[in-house]
Amino acid sequence: MFNELKEEILKCRLCEGKFGFEPHPIIMGNPNSKIMQISQAPSQNVHKTLKPFDDASGRKLRNEWYCISDETFYNPDNFYIAAIAHCYPGKSSNGGDRLPPKMCARKWLLKEIDCVNNEIFILLGGKSADFFFPKHDFTSLIFKDNTINGKPAYVLPHPSPLNAKWFKDNPQFLESRIYKIREAIHEVLKI
Ligand code: SF4
Numbered sequence: 001m002f003n004e005l006k007e008e009i010l011k012c013r014l015c016e017g018k019f020g021f022e023p024h025p026i027i028m029g030n031p032n033s034k035i036m037q038i039s040q041a042p043s044q045n046v047h048k049t050l051k052p053f054d055d056a057s058g059r060k061l062r063n064e065w066y067c068i069s070d071e072t073f074y075n076p077d078n079f080y081i082a083a084i085a086h087c088y089p090g091k092s093s094n095g096g097d098r099l100p101p102k103m104c105a106r107k108w109l110l111k112e113i114d115c116v117n118n119e120i121f122i123l124l125g126g127k128s129a130d131f132f133f134p135k136h137d138f139t140s141l142i143f144k145d146n147t148i149n150g151k152p153a154y155v156l157p158h159p160s161p162l163n164a165k166w167f168k169d170n171p172q173f174l175e176s177r178i179y180k181i182r183e184a185i186h187e188v189l190k191i
Pocket residue numbers: 009012013014015016023024025085086087101103104105107108
């Protein structure tokens with residue numbers, strides 16, 4: 001069932017008209033990945049390299065927040081790397097990336113969640129948190145222990161340097177909250 005779903009997602013071109021270029025769906029993981037990490041959408045760089053989180057934000061996430069090696073992060077038995085949209089959505093008129101089409105999450109991500117036997121979820125960034133916890137305050141979700149389908153779900157801010165103000169306003173994230181989330185990740189990975 002998972003393999004059929006993966007094939008269907010990789011062939012998906014539903015947003016081609018909206019994006020104005022050929023979508024490149026990204027999937028990394030397997031049905032027994034221990035952690036499902038769900039972010040917003042692949043970046044323009046990932047659209048080209050097809051390797052998620054292969055940038056400064058990804059290095060910060062792995063090395064400083066999770067404190068794990070690249071090898072551990074990219075091991076599909078450990079992480080299922082998903083997003084609200086599987087494809088880079090292109091640039092908006094203000095120069096930032098377009099919002100991820102939620103239709104992708106409704107069509108594919110919910111099925112992936114049914115197929116993958118992960119132990120915990122990590123939701124990365126506001127768009128991902130909002131999809132699962134609509135109308136909830138993003139910062140409050142970060143400091144709470146949430147659940148999705150009865151499994152622990154930790155919400156993280158995006159590690160991008162563009163988020164500098166949020167980190168300045170919420171120093172307790174790096175001072176304490178990240179330690180609890182890292183502990184949960186290490187426990188699941190048995191490291
Ligand atoms: S973003 Fe999702 S729905 Fe749109 S083309 Fe990519 S895989 Fe298909």
